[in-house]
Amino acid sequence: MSEYSKHPKAIWAIGGGKGGTGKTFLSANLAIALSVERGDIVAVDADLGGPNLHTLLGVRENGQDLGDFVRNEVTRLEDIALPTSFPGLRLIRGSENTLFLANLNHYRKLKLIRQIKSLPTSGVVIDLGTGSAYNTLDLFMTASPGVLVVTPEPTAIENAYLFLKSCALRVLKAYARYFGIRDFDQKMSQWLEYPSATLRKFMEILSAGEGSAGQVLTAALNNFKVYLVVNKARDRKDVHLGRSIVDVVRKYFLIDMDLLGTVPQDERVNWSLKKFSPFIFEHPESEVSRAIQSMAERLSLESPLIKPEERPSSQA
Numbered sequence: 001m002s003e004y005s006k007h008p009k010a011i012w013a014i015g016g017g018k019g020g021t022g023k024t025f026l027s028a029n030l031a032i033a034l035s036v037e038r039g040d041i042v043a044v045d046a047d048l049g050g051p052n053l054h055t056l057l058g059v060r061e062n063g064q065d066l067g068d069f070v071r072n073e074v075t076r077l078e079d080i081a082l083p084t085s086f087p088g089l090r091l092i093r094g095s096e097n098t099l100f101l102a103n104l105n106h107y108r109k110l111k112l113i114r115q116i117k118s119l120p121t122s123g124v125v126i127d128l129g130t131g132s133a134y135n136t137l138d139l140f141m142t143a144s145p146g147v148l149v150v151t152p153e154p155t156a157i158e159n160a161y162l163f164l165k166s167c168a169l170r171v172l173k174a175y176a177r178y179f180g181i182r183d184f185d186q187k188m189s190q191w192l193e194y195p196s197a198t199l200r201k202f203m204e205i206l207s208a209g210e211g212s213a214g215q216v217l218t219a220a221l222n223n224f225k226v227y228l229v230v231n232k233a234r235d236r237k238d239v240h241l242g243r244s245i246v247d248v249v250r251k252y253f254l255i256d257m258d259l260l261g262t263v264p265q266d267e268r269v270n271w272s273l274k275k276f277s278p279f280i281f282e283h284p285e286s287e288v289s290r291a292i293q294s295m296a297e298r299l300s301l302e303s304p305l306i307k308p309e310e311r312p313s314s315q316a
Contacts, residue, residue: 010122010123010124010144010299010303011116011117011123011124011126011142011143011144012030012034012123012124012125012126012143012144012145012146012147012299013125013126013128013139013140013142013143013146013147014026014027014030014125014126014127014128014146014147014149015128015130015136015140015146015147015148015149015163016128016130016148016149016150016156016159016160016163017130017131017132017148017150017156017158017159017160017161017162017163018130018131018155018156018159018160019130020151020156021130021149021150021151021156021231022149022151022231022232022263022269023127023128023130023149024047024052024053024056024127025056025231025269025273025279026147026149026229026231026263026292027043027053027056027125027126027127028043028053028056028057028127028278029278029279029280029289029292030125030147030292030295030296030299031043031057031089031125032057032086032089032278032280032281033280033292033293033295033296034123034125034296034299034300035086035087035088035089036088036293036296037296037297037300038088038122038123038300039087039088039122040088040121040122040123041088041089041090041121041122041123041124041125042078042081042089042090042091042092042119042121042123042124042125043057043084043089043090043091043092043124043125043126043127044066044091044092044116044124044125044126044127045066045091045092045093045094045127046066046094046112046126046127046128046129046139047094047127047128047129050129051066051093051094051095051096051127052094053091053093053094053127054091054093054094055276056273056276056278057084057086057089057091057278058084058085058276058277058278059082059084059091059093061082062093063080063082063093064079064080065080065092065093065094065095065096066080066092066093066094066095066112067095067096068080068095069112069115070095070104070108070111070112076115077092077112077115077116077119078115078119078120080092080093081119086278086281090121094127104135109135109138112139113138113139113142116139116142117142123300123303126139126142126143128140131163132162132163132166134170137166137167137170138170140167141167141170141171141224144225144303145225145226145227146167146225146226146227147226147227147228147229147260148160148163148164148226148227148228148229149229149231150228150229150230150231150245151230151231151232152230152232152233152234152237152238152241157241157245160245161248161249164226164249164253164255164257165199165253167224167226167255168199168221168224168253168254168255169188171220171221171224172184172188172217172220172221173185173188175216175217175220176217179213179216179217181213181217187206188202191205198252199221199252199253199254200251200252200253200254203217203218203221203254218254221253221254221255222254222255222256223256224255224256225256225257225258226249226255226256226257226258227257227258227259227260227299228242228245228246228249228257228258228259228260229242229260229261229262229263229295230242230245230259230261230262230263231263232263232264232265233262233263233264233265234264234265238262239262242259242262243259245257246258246259260295260298260299261291261292261294261295261298262291263288263291263292264287264288264291266279266283266286266287266288268282268283268286269288280292280293
């Protein structure tokens with residue numbers, strides 16, 4: 001275990017607004033690429049509706065899983081991290097008891113988040129479920145940053161916007177409660193009933209009426225960092241789609257979104273899935289693998305490793 005292990009520096013959560021975007025595919029391959037960049041990476045399968053990250057990583061060992069931790073049968077999350085065949089990468093399997101995990105209560109969710117943050121590793125990759133359930137949103141917002149995966153299809157794009165809007169509302173409500181802004185939920189709900197209503201306009205109205213409190217909420221949205229990945233891109237139009245989505249999100253959602261990368265369509269992906277072997281391992285020189293490696297390099301550079309002795313004393 002490296003000298004950085006006791007001080008995790010980065011958490012990357014991979015989410016998707018709808019099924020079929022390839023978020024688990026990206027989670028598995030990105031985790032491998034990050035383990036090459038940094039070493040000592042833990043992948044957490046937090047898809048509470050149907051975990052299968054272990055399948056894409058070729059891990060057949062059962063062992064204990066996330067359900068055992070949530071049920072208090074295991075004290076520390078790190079104790080259920082299984083080795084994989086990829087050096088520097090461990091896996092925390094999801095639970096097959098989907099009904100139990102999909103309804104995590106507040107206490108169990110906070111416990112899971114705390115333990116993820118304290119995992120002895122240089123980085124954590126979280127594979128999330130689809131949709132905008134509170135558990136999924138809160139795990140996504142735990143990351144630094146979250147990575148949203150979208151495919152160039154109208155339904156996937158629409159669900160991606162819904163996912164980000166749900167995240168934005170979650171952020172705003174949390175800060176509004178903290179700063180004691182009265183009737184915030186009611187004001188926001190009434191405003192968003194209008195078909196043409198946008199978060200940007202609502203925040204402008206709120207800032208005008210609430211003064212500094214409204215400005216604080218706007219700043220909270222601006223500080224919410226999200227990366228976008230366009231998966232299964234087929235042509236130049238699909239490549240440009242990512243920039244268009246980023247522009248819309250920045251303008252109307254006030255979220256600090258950036259395009260992390262674009263992954264081209266490759267029919268060989270399905271064959272790698274059937275072989276239970278990660279694509280980046282099967283086809284390391286492919287355009288898909290190069291795109292994922294480039295993402296891993298960028299994420300690693302933006303979350304530099306810090307030696308324990310270089311940490312501020314207040315965090316030691």
